[in-house]
Amino acid sequence: MTTIELDFEIKHNDFDRAGSASSGLKNTLKQIGYPPDIIKRIVVSSYEAEMNVVVHASDGHLRAVITPDEVHVTVKDNGPGIENVEMAMKEGYSTAPERIRELGFGAGMGLPNIKKNTDELKVESFVPTGTTVDFIVRRSNG
Numbered sequence: 001m002t003t004i005e006l007d008f009e010i011k012h013n014d015f016d017r018a019g020s021a022s023s024g025l026k027n028t029l030k031q032i033g034y035p036p037d038i039i040k041r042i043v044v045s046s047y048e049a050e051m052n053v054v055v056h057a058s059d060g061h062l063r064a065v066i067t068p069d070e071v072h073v074t075v076k077d078n079g080p081g082i083e084n085v086e087m088a089m090k091e092g093y094s095t096a097p098e099r100i101r102e103l104g105f106g107a108g109m110g111l112p113n114i115k116k117n118t119d120e121l122k123v124e125s126f127v128p129t130g131t132t133v134d135f136i137v138r139r140s141n142g
């Protein structure tokens with residue numbers, strides 16, 4: 001297997017297409033025979049990062065580089081950025097407004113969940129330019 005690169009657009013507030021980038025990534029990983037438990041960790045993480053763009057940010061992209069050994073995902077948006085990343089990483093911290101909570105988001109568990117499911121995580125954010133969530137899931141911990 002050679003390197004596969006994917007690039008999906010993420011549309012802010014588009015709840016009809018929300019999650020489509022993560023499903024696209026999942027389909028590719030299934031097709032090439034990635035182990036289901038690894039796929040699950042990757043897709044749980046990419047879904048949380050994708051939904052954060054849909055509910056909190058602006059338009060963005062999900063990019064993935066898939067190799068036989070690991071999957072590297074970068075989710076990048078165009079703002080407004082996160083004021084305090086350290087705080088945002090804490091379980092239960094959310095700024096989601098009522099309208100978003102009614103849709104079932106806003107438990108403040110997305111970023112902690114990504115942390116739990118990945119081998120490496122970097123969250124870089126600038127106000128008001130935007131946020132980049134970058135993570136790696138390795139196929140084996142060897």
Ligand SMILES: Nc1ncnc2c1ncn2[C@@H]1O[C@H](COP(=O)(O)OP(=O)(O)OP(=O)(O)O)[C@@H](O)[C@H]1O
Pocket residue numbers: 048052053056057077079080081082088089093094095096104105106107108109110111112131
């Ligand atoms: N891409 C982003 N752009 C701007 N703010 C963000 C972004 N991602 C996260 N945040 C901020 O970090 C907070 C915590 O994010 P996290 O994903 O952990 O929880 P949540 O999205 O509020 O709730 P949940 O993910 O459980 O539905 C958010 O409430 C929001 O304030």
Ligand SMILES: [Mg+2]
Pocket residue numbers: 048051052106109110111
């Ligand atoms: Mg979230």
